[in-house]
Amino acid sequence: MKIISGINSGLVLWLLLISCNAAPGPETVTVTIDQMKYSPQTVTVHKGDTILFVNEDIVAHDVTEANGAWASPRLENGDSWKYVAEADEDYYCSIHLVMKGKIKVE
Amino acid sequence: MKTLTKKMIFKTGLISVFFLFAFSGLQAQSDSPQLNDAEIASVAVTANQIDVDYAALAKKKSNNKDVIRFAQTMQDDHNSVIKMATDLARKLGVTPQDNDVTQSLLSQSRTQTDLLNSKSGKDFDKTYIDNEVAYHEAVINSVETVLIPQSENQELKDLLTRIMPTLKSHLEHAKKLQRELK
Numbered sequence: 001m002k003i004i005s006g007i008n009s010g011l012v013l014w015l016l017l018i019s020c021n022a023a024p025g026p027e028t029v030t031v032t033i034d035q036m037k038y039s040p041q042t043v044t045v046h047k048g049d050t051i052l053f054v055n056e057d058i059v060a061h062d063v064t065e066a067n068g069a070w071a072s073p074r075l076e077n078g079d080s081w082k083y084v085a086e087a088d089e090d091y092y093c094s095i096h097l098v099m100k101g102k103i104k105v106e
Numbered sequence: 107m108k109t110l111t112k113k114m115i116f117k118t119g120l121i122s123v124f125f126l127f128a129f130s131g132l133q134a135q136s137d138s139p140q141l142n143d144a145e146i147a148s149v150a151v152t153a154n155q156i157d158v159d160y161a162a163l164a165k166k167k168s169n170n171k172d173v174i175r176f177a178q179t180m181q182d183d184h185n186s187v188i189k190m191a192t193d194l195a196r197k198l199g200v201t202p203q204d205n206d207v208t209q210s211l212l213s214q215s216r217t218q219t220d221l222l223n224s225k226s227g228k229d230f231d232k233t234y235i236d237n238e239v240a241y242h243e244a245v246i247n248s249v250e251t252v253l254i255p256q257s258e259n260q261e262l263k264d265l266l267t268r269i270m271p272t273l274k275s276h277l278e279h280a281k282k283l284q285r286e287l288k
Contacts, residue, residue, distance in 0.1 A: 035271040036275040058187070059183045059186050059187075095179050096179065096279065097279055098275050098278045098282070099275065
């Protein structure tokens, strides 16, 4: 019984060490679109992280890079769209020009 | 230039007064018998439909791509609001009820449509956008101070509250275009 318990403890310790040494993989961070705002307005991520834009507003929106380098399709209520962040970028909604957001890569 | 600006302020002021007059029925009723929810639903749907109709006219008459894009946004967003309002009315078993405010809005919009039809080119763009600024200012004021406080059903109140950011962003967008069309 004691032997089994010792093996289990060693296994748990080994798994803990593995998980501590593993490099953190890319994460997915959500930006909600609602009430005519991107929330958070400035999203801070690591290079390679995925940003998931989810439109919860009553009207359609999009996500367009400030200089037009990339753009999401039109996102109706309930639609979502993914973008992999590589650098700091500004974006806006090309349907509602007053809506703006920022991506900050650490 | 100063004269032009003064003229523009004067014209915008006139349009604001024009629409505040249209909504004055609402203001007057705030002290007397309230609008019921069926009448509020009618006012909300009509006010949105009027802006959809102005947008359709702008898409037909304007040659300015920014004005056309703005008009498309108005058409899409106000149609979304109309759908939400009619869906909610159906869910609540409420039939939007015609009333003096609705009729006043429709009457004023016919006059404004005639004015827009008489314009062309840059004059049309300016008149349309000046009207959009004044119309959204008047609608925002009425929704905030009359329609929301007078709504009895919580879902109707929530819907009217939820459309406020959209109306305010339309106003900001229209003001931006108004500055660019000077």
